[in-house]
Amino acid sequence: MDSFGTVVVVGGTCELGKHLAQHYANKGYPVVVTSRDLSRAQATASEVGGNCTGLAVDLANPHAIANALAGVEDVQHLALVALHRDENKVREYNIDEAIKLVTLKLVGYTECVHVLASKMREDASIVIFGGLARNQPYPGSTTITTVSGGMSKLIKTLALELAPRRVNAIQPGQVSDTPAWANKPKEVLDNLQSRTALGRLVTIEDVIHATVFLLENRGVTGVNLRVDGGRMMK
Numbered sequence: 001m002d003s004f005g006t007v008v009v010v011g012g013t014c015e016l017g018k019h020l021a022q023h024y025a026n027k028g029y030p031v032v033v034t035s036r037d038l039s040r041a042q043a044t045a046s047e048v049g050g051n052c053t054g055l056a057v058d059l060a061n062p063h064a065i066a067n068a069l070a071g072v073e074d075v076q077h078l079a080l081v082a083l084h085r086d087e088n089k090v091r092e093y094n095i096d097e098a099i100k101l102v103t104l105k106l107v108g109y110t111e112c113v114h115v116l117a118s119k120m121r122e123d124a125s126i127v128i129f130g131g132l133a134r135n136q137p138y139p140g141s142t143t144i145t146t147v148s149g150g151m152s153k154l155i156k157t158l159a160l161e162l163a164p165r166r167v168n169a170i171q172p173g174q175v176s177d178t179p180a181w182a183n184k185p186k187e188v189l190d191n192l193q194s195r196t197a198l199g200r201l202v203t204i205e206d207v208i209h210a211t212v213f214l215l216e217n218r219g220v221t222g223v224n225l226r227v228d229g230g231r232m233m234k
Helices: 015-026 038-048 062-068 095-117 142-162 186-194 204-216
Strands: 006-010 031-035 052-056 075-080 120-129 166-172 224-227
Touching: 006 015, 006 095, 015 031, 015 038, 015 075, 015 204, 031 038, 038 052, 062 095, 075 095, 075 204, 095 120, 095 142, 120 142, 120 204, 142 166, 166 204, 204 224
Parallel strands: 006 031, 006 075, 031 052, 075 120, 120 166, 166 224
Antiparallel strands: none
16 A cells, blocks of 8 residues: 555546645645546646546536546545536526536535545545535525535534544635636625635635645544634624
8 A cells, every 4th residue: 555545636627626636746645636527637637747637527427426436546535626606596496407516516425425435544534615605695595505504414424424534524715816706806805805804815725724634634523614714703
């Protein structure tokens, strides 16, 4: 067995996933990044460099996940980072989008854990990415809020069932230097910053630092960690 186990980043082609993969590739870990699109996964793996491999995994098609991850072995860390943005108001309810998000996050994430559990080291760890919509719903977050709440409880059962392997969740606020937020109007960003205790939005670096902490601290499991600059304090 190599000194470093494999780091799997499901959804590793988004900015947060890519930076997490880069962190571990730079330290010499074998890394797997996934995307629904194989060419995108492979391009990201090439960009990350080191011993990084790209795989196609469609979380919205859970029955195919086992075959997609069949070649992954000796897992040290698993990060479930994949995103699906869904603005779904109940008065204009889009059933297909709701089913896709629920399937991707609750069933797809759990199936990834199921498939990889037998391949994990005894001291392996899992981090699931959620979001503050579970605590702070907004118009259009009907499905996102429900799913985020479910994921915050999912880690509890997984942590108990998979112990001594550790399972935690990270709940980022608006991440200022991701594509989704970097180009927002200044007045929008200023308003958000004014509602944080720190007076600034969190960055990719902040979120990655917190994720690495959850993955590597051997005394932490079953925790939902907010990384929001103190947004929920105000």
